[in-house]
Amino acid sequence: MSRPGRRGSRGGREALRAASAGLALLLAAGCTQDSGPDDRRRGRAATVELDQLVALADEPVHIRISGLTAGTKTTVTTHATDHRGMAWSGRAVFTADADGTVDLARDTPRAGTYRGADGMGLLWSMKPAEGDPDATWFIPGAARTTAAYRVRLTVASGGRTLAERDLTRTWTSAGVRHKNLTVSTDKVRGSLFLPPAHGPRQAPVLLLGGSEGGLADERAAALLASRGHPALSLCYFGCRGRPENLDGIPLEYFATAAQLLRDQPQADPRRLAVLGVSRGSEAAQTMAQYYPGLVHDAVAYLPSRDTWDAYHPGCLSCGQGRAAWSHHGKDLRLAPIPLDRVRGTVLAVGSGDDRLWPSLAAARSIGQQRNAAGRKHQALLYPKAGHAAAFYPYLPSAVQGGGRPLGGTRAADAHAKADSWPQVLRLLERTAP
Template sequence: MRRIPKARTGVAVVAMLAATAACSGGGGSDDARKPADDDHAAIHVDHPVALADQDVKVRIGGLGAHDRVTVAAQAVDRSGQPWRASGRFTADAQGRIDLDRQAPRGGRPYTKADSTGLLGAMLPTAGRGVRMIGSGDAFSYHPPSPAEKRAYGLRLTVTKHGKQLADRSITRQWLTKTVRHRKLTVAKNRIDGEMYTPPPGKHRRAPVLVFGGSEGGNSGEYAAALLAARGHPALSLCYFRCGKGSGRPNAINMIDTGYFLRAARVLGKEPGADPRRLAVMGNSRGSEIAQLLGQRHPSVVRDVIAYAPSEVVNGPYLAGPSGRAAWAEHGRPIPAGPIRLDHVRGTVLAIAGGNDKMWGSAQAARTIAAQHNSSGRSHQQIAYPKAGHHVNWFPYGQPGQEGGANGAVTATAGSDQEARKDSWARVLKLLDDGV
């Protein structure tokens, strides 16, 4: 049996800055506030209010020729813990800096030119999180649930010799104004989850059932919210560790496929959903049940997105000596072992990092892609050689740290960001095209 990945530790949760703009659809470019002195530097952002998975271009103007300055991004987490990333940049002869074209001097905190590099490079600067930097434990921040806050805020600053020359805030949205949210509970709905529904469009869209892995809880809610903002009805489902009084177990032990199928049917009835195109999106341990659903229930599930996947069913997790099997069907345990994918109606898209220290997800992705669906078409895999285990979901955020299989503690953070950027576009294409 393959090694079961340990649960993520030290998860820090980042909250909005004191006040974010009310969530609106787009957000055009505008100038930052300028200092009340003769420096006249300004930060220009093409989309100061944008979806959290949308790229933003950041430029700085009004500096002196070849000025050397520090550009920083910062936010504050739910417990008041500050997070920050900063890089040193040199202005051109016209006093301009374009983060999309310039990498920080010295390759820190990221190595390649990237307009959103600072957003993904933030680390805690005070509190418990600081002690985890360099520990080898994976951690990242999660802004408040989209059910609580539709957006979160970040602050950008430019300083020279310790003097602030410019600052501005940007708003990263999970939801647009027209997306509706409702909470589903075991007591009322027989499932625990967060439903995000966009207004119906001209055509029905593929609905997406999203769930996480061994971390438990409802970690897929950010991705579900963004999918809804992109027009896909989405349900983020919690299947274990859902909180006191949730009615859900605290271990991956005999979790029945029927629970997920019930959620899929609820989702498929949402306005604007095309139930014939329903997809499931599972991360890490969740990739196992995602594949099982596609294989065993092709009439309900068409496509499967498997992040950091396993190609086998592993044993129970956190169940102790009484554990029987991770997954079940009609109350009967599903045996550990290889997962066949020949009955899948659509496509299994496996997304993995080649420097995954949790388990061999890149090899698993290759094994998945070597199989064929019910129509004889090959499944797909995308592997990012330098990325680690946390390649899942949306780009332009999720700062944190993970040690790679090569033993370097911060080996994968930048590569994980690049993997999310590339793979998210492919996931959206699969949902829209089905190929």
């Protein structure tokens, strides 16, 4: 996640419905695994029931266990391995109801890695086998090379394994294509994900990361393309062909990327949106303001209301007094960033326990502004979340980055992402006026 630099001195790093159609299974369809031998002799067969065995990684899955003995203590665990080979696991202990069932969306665990009824709690609350879960990120691999990751669900009671089932979480649905963009060939550095050639034109999405530099979250771009949105994960500094520092980055560079994206065959050119997180939220807002003929909507995750100073990762004081952005060759310094020329909506997502900057206050202020048609922008406010509460849900994430607290808790951030991501998708699916 991004780590903003305070004007003059402070900075730091910041540290998809089309899921394999035909493989999605209904609750009672083929989800039974063999029970243990003792349970078979007693005539009982525990069943792991899933509404989808293969689903996009940002889709909730209904998990239900049946065939248990009423009132028995039952432990459900999840196991997954990240791209480094590190093992992760989640755990929840339940009491089977009078019908011998456990429903994760309904039931509150007696103990485990999460609290309260949460149908996806066993996924986002997984912890690493080694290290501090608050400081360790589950990274399943790059979306362009690793299309999915697998989660093993295990049900046990009385020291016996009763049932097991694999759940596959995918980043790209069938037909999604990927292309690397280079500055020398395409004038921008990015990772372009295109939806299947068939289907209606939908809003293209430009994704911008923060002061960590490099490409924005490619998995988010892959998930969006799986839903029909041409999506470009852009690098604007900190990669080959681009400056090393966030210093004087011209808005024209983003405009070039937006035009390239808007020209894709599957794109609806009237509805382009820019999603920016942390320092990238500054560029998302200014692009919507200064290029209303090109950009329709913007999503500002963990935003600022102002443009901050330049940021040099290797020298925290080097950006002092320098502008992070430029427009038409001139430094761009805005306090606050105006939003009155925006053609569509700026949706701001802010956290109340953000330890890097006051994103909740900034999001609230954005939601009070009006666009070119006089309509208010929108804000989603999460008082207990921190600076890592951005993009898609259900993946284990840390609340520390670069050795510095980002604020919030794993549970609060998980709630914020699960609540905000569907609202971002609805904004993108809305028909442009």
